Amino acid sequence: MKGIVFTEFLDLVEEKFGLEMVDKIITSSDLESEGAYTSVGTYRFSEMLQLLQHLSANTGISIDNLLLVYAEHFFGVIEDSYPGLLATYKDPIEMLSSIENHIHIEVRKIYPDAELPTFKVIDKTENSLVMDYKSSRAMHHFGLGLMNKTFEHFNTTATIELEKIKEDGTEVRFIITKN
Ligand code: HEM
Known part of the structure; x- marks a missing residue:
């Protein structure tokens, strides 16, 4: 890490x-x-x-709540450190569906040894997104905090539900609906 x-x-x-x-x-x-x-x-x-x-x-x-609050703080670090990367996006759904094939790819160019999760897009519409998170670190609530702040960054909000695919949290489905 x-x-x-x-x-x-x-x-x-x-x-x-x-x-x-x-x-x-x-x-x-x-x-x-x-x-x-x-x-x-x-x-x-x-x-x-x-x-x-x-x-x-x-x-x-709880550890989940600590990770949620920490991620909301970390989004501010991202905004300060990588403004160019965020400026590529005009829409939160577009941004979140691009973590896997753009954002974290860029992160890996900066930090070749980064330990990143995978996000697989299951379903995407203009106002909704279903994505499966997979990581041995089970930091799904870190993801949730970053997602909340992504919507805030674009002056909007969303309802985000988590469904555990694996009980240990290493695979979690995010069901995201723009409000
Ligand atoms: C981890 C960067 C956006 C989800 C990380 C790490 C960095 C990073 C540096 C730590 C890697 C390590 O410690 O080895 C960025 C940057 C972003 C961005 C620069 C935007 C420009 C996002 C977004 C999400 C996300 C929007 C939303 C879900 C995660 C998660 C982890 C992580 C869940 C924890 C590692 C794990 O679960 O295995 N990211 N990230 N990231 N990122 Fe991103």
Whole structure:
């Protein structure tokens, strides 16, 4: 997992819960990096999982909800860092249906070792989209947060339903309807 995902995560934890919480979740985890992340480095996903598990245990907020809120913050990072990529799109459905064959392809050019999910478009109309998410990391709620913010970016909203295809969340169907 890319360092920027860790540095932005710990920044948000500090902003919301304070530096003590950052220290607490780092010291209670067994981290090869010892919690020292740089935005250009690459670290094990298991480190993120431990940080999330400890933050969840200390705050009582579920990992899914932590990932949802974190993704909404991360969209702002994307807007600041890759404005050109977002400017390619005029419509949220067009943008979301292009993650797999355009957006994440560009991401991979910047970070060849990025660990990305796959999104398969099952059905698409002008106002709706059904897409299947697949990833061993089961970060579907990170996807949900990015999707919410994608609609907000285009000054609109949508109803997004998640249907687990696999119980462990490694395969999830997103049913998206523009409001
Ligand atoms: C992961 C970039 C749009 C879904 C990532 C990662 C980056 C990235 C850097 C982390 C890779 C790693 O740590 O190895 C971008 C950029 C985008 C974009 C620059 C737009 C310009 C989206 C959108 C979605 C999405 C709109 C909506 C669903 C995900 C998910 C992951 C991810 C779910 C987590 C990894 C996983 O589930 O396996 N993306 N992304 N991305 N991205 Fe994107």
